[in-house]
Amino acid sequence: MRSTSPVGDPRTPGREPAVEAVGLVKRYGAKTAVNGLDLTVARGAVTAVLGPNGAGKTTTVEICEGYRRPDDGTVRVLGLDPIADAAALRPRIGVMLQSGGVYAGARAEEMLRHTATLHAHPVDVDALIERLGLGSCGRTPYRRLSGGQQQRLALAMAVVGRPELVFLDEPTAGLDPQARHATWDLVRELRRDGVSIVLTTHFMDEAEQLADDVAIIEGGRVIAQGSPEELCRGGAENTLRFTGRPGLDVASLLKALPADSVAAELAPGTYRVQGKVDPQLLATVASWCAQNGVLPNAIAVERHTLEDVFLELTGKELRA
Amino acid sequence: MTATDTGRTTGTFTPRPGAAPLPRMIRAQAALETRMLLRNGEQLLLTVVIPALLLVLFSTVDIVAVPTDTAGGTGKPVDFLTPGVLALAVMSTAFTGQAIATGFERRYGVLKRLGASPLPRWALMTAKTCAVLVTEILQIVLLTAIAFALGWSPGGNPVSVVLLLLLGTAAFSGLGLLMAGTLKAEATLAAANLVFLLLLVGGGVIVPLAKFPDAVQSVLQLLPVSALSDGLRDVLQHGAGVPWADLGILAVWAVLGLGAAAKWFRWE
Numbered sequence: 001m002r003s004t005s006p007v008g009d010p011r012t013p014g015r016e017p018a019v020e021a022v023g024l025v026k027r028y029g030a031k032t033a034v035n036g037l038d039l040t041v042a043r044g045a046v047t048a049v050l051g052p053n054g055a056g057k058t059t060t061v062e063i064c065e066g067y068r069r070p071d072d073g074t075v076r077v078l079g080l081d082p083i084a085d086a087a088a089l090r091p092r093i094g095v096m097l098q099s100g101g102v103y104a105g106a107r108a109e110e111m112l113r114h115t116a117t118l119h120a121h122p123v124d125v126d127a128l129i130e131r132l133g134l135g136s137c138g139r140t141p142y143r144r145l146s147g148g149q150q151q152r153l154a155l156a157m158a159v160v161g162r163p164e165l166v167f168l169d170e171p172t173a174g175l176d177p178q179a180r181h182a183t184w185d186l187v188r189e190l191r192r193d194g195v196s197i198v199l200t201t202h203f204m205d206e207a208e209q210l211a212d213d214v215a216i217i218e219g220g221r222v223i224a225q226g227s228p229e230e231l232c233r234g235g236a237e238n239t240l241r242f243t244g245r246p247g248l249d250v251a252s253l254l255k256a257l258p259a260d261s262v263a264a265e266l267a268p269g270t271y272r273v274q275g276k277v278d279p280q281l282l283a284t285v286a287s288w289c290a291q292n293g294v295l296p297n298a299i300a301v302e303r304h305t306l307e308d309v310f311l312e313l314t315g316k317e318l319r320a
Numbered sequence: 321m322t323a324t325d326t327g328r329t330t331g332t333f334t335p336r337p338g339a340a341p342l343p344r345m346i347r348a349q350a351a352l353e354t355r356m357l358l359r360n361g362e363q364l365l366l367t368v369v370i371p372a373l374l375l376v377l378f379s380t381v382d383i384v385a386v387p388t389d390t391a392g393g394t395g396k397p398v399d400f401l402t403p404g405v406l407a408l409a410v411m412s413t414a415f416t417g418q419a420i421a422t423g424f425e426r427r428y429g430v431l432k433r434l435g436a437s438p439l440p441r442w443a444l445m446t447a448k449t450c451a452v453l454v455t456e457i458l459q460i461v462l463l464t465a466i467a468f469a470l471g472w473s474p475g476g477n478p479v480s481v482v483l484l485l486l487l488g489t490a491a492f493s494g495l496g497l498l499m500a501g502t503l504k505a506e507a508t509l510a511a512a513n514l515v516f517l518l519l520l521v522g523g524g525v526i527v528p529l530a531k532f533p534d535a536v537q538s539v540l541q542l543l544p545v546s547a548l549s550d551g552l553r554d555v556l557q558h559g560a561g562v563p564w565a566d567l568g569i570l571a572v573w574a575v576l577g578l579g580a581a582a583k584w585f586r587w588e
Contacts, residue, residue: 065436066435066436067432067435067436067588087440090339090436090437090438091337091338091339091438092335092337093337093436095433095436097429097432097433099429100428100429100430100432100433101428101429101430101432101433102428102430102433103352103356103425103428103430104424104428105356105359105360106352106356110352110355114348114349114352115437117340117344117345117348118339118340118345118348118349118437118438118439119337119338119339119340119438120336120337120338120339120340120341121336121337121338123332123333124332127332157433159333161337161437161438162333162334162335162336162337163335163337164335164337189331189332189333190333192331193330193331193332193333193334193335194331194333194334194335195333195334195335
């Protein structure tokens, strides 16, 4: 399930991966938060670190950001050691913490401008404020911003310095749908402009919508990694259902289908095809229907979602 | 979309990372820290209102019997009170204010987030020190203006005064940061205010140490605020040259406080 050909933006320089972690271990007292974790993050792509609360997502990201020293294992971020080479690495990364990070009395715009001042070539602050809808609360002290406004300010602070790599720790937690989509759009634009993005999330749809690559974390390890398509394909066979006249000749349908497919009439008039469901298979089924004078009432591809994959891999609901 | 010098079309966020020049970062950070200190109402109460009120109140109303005729003194209460109030002002900013502000910055992840910015930690601490010094200058300007209006006539060597104020700031900053970097923010808030109050009474600021029993006095003399107010009084009221003993006490506190803070300060 490894993604071997990262979706790289040709404009993005640098040969080494954005993040390369091998055998990371981090313990807090008796509790092992990260337990032999391997993770490779491609340049110029969006990598979602997906897992339930307590899986080790934040600890992993904070090791990459240089906040935590792993008890074992190695990590290179943009080819650098996050702790030993911190001074060289920090200007090149953008960080959005899960919460906080701003003076309680600082105004939103003031804080963003200040963060921009710490960088050599920041993006235009006014445009970014406009872009993230922070204009109306620019003069509001941080402590009086809504949770969503605080999240968007933290996101703006992470990207204002034009970093090569941004770490977003649950960037849409607690956002309303509109703000969530604004954040997604920004992530897509970052990717298009060649920024590498690591985001942690426990929202499946977020990973499916945004990620080129998904690393599923559970119990402090990466238990699966790949593109959403690869992961969904890998879990189990996919299914195509259609309804039509009862009593169709399933045996003749099977002959038309690829060798490893299975077809059955589940209930009178309801048919199920299991196998590698791709456009070709759909075309085959449709043309078989045409040959047999069948007009299917409904034809549906039932794809596995990341939710299903997660359930199969761990036996747990992602949002337990 | 803009064209870069390479002639290629790039987007808004096309990576172009880099830290700003250090002097610019420190200047910006110091300005922000100063604004945060001055914007905080409770801090202003502590750093400006209380010292100014004490100065006016005790200079004009005979509440505490102030020794007005000690050797070399000019005989006015304001000459006794001003050095003590200046010491209190330094303590309120460098210790109490800095401890509380830094404690909450730690609690709310401000220090953590800045730790991932291009600003080095030493530069952050430099900026904090600049903010404390700027605030102290504003306090001193205000308080001396009030003192002069009340008829203050200082003497002594200005260099000694500056030395005392700087060493006092170093000593109080060390202790304040030690507290902020090791205790919970709420504990720091409570403890820093309590210490402020205790030292206000027991540190020779408005109540002369001579009022305390001898045994207590010899301990109280070793407190940083006592050394600072005593040293300032020696110079400003009595025209002394360099108060070595008081400078020595402050230096020891500064080394101990800053050393302990450097060793035990936790950024999260």
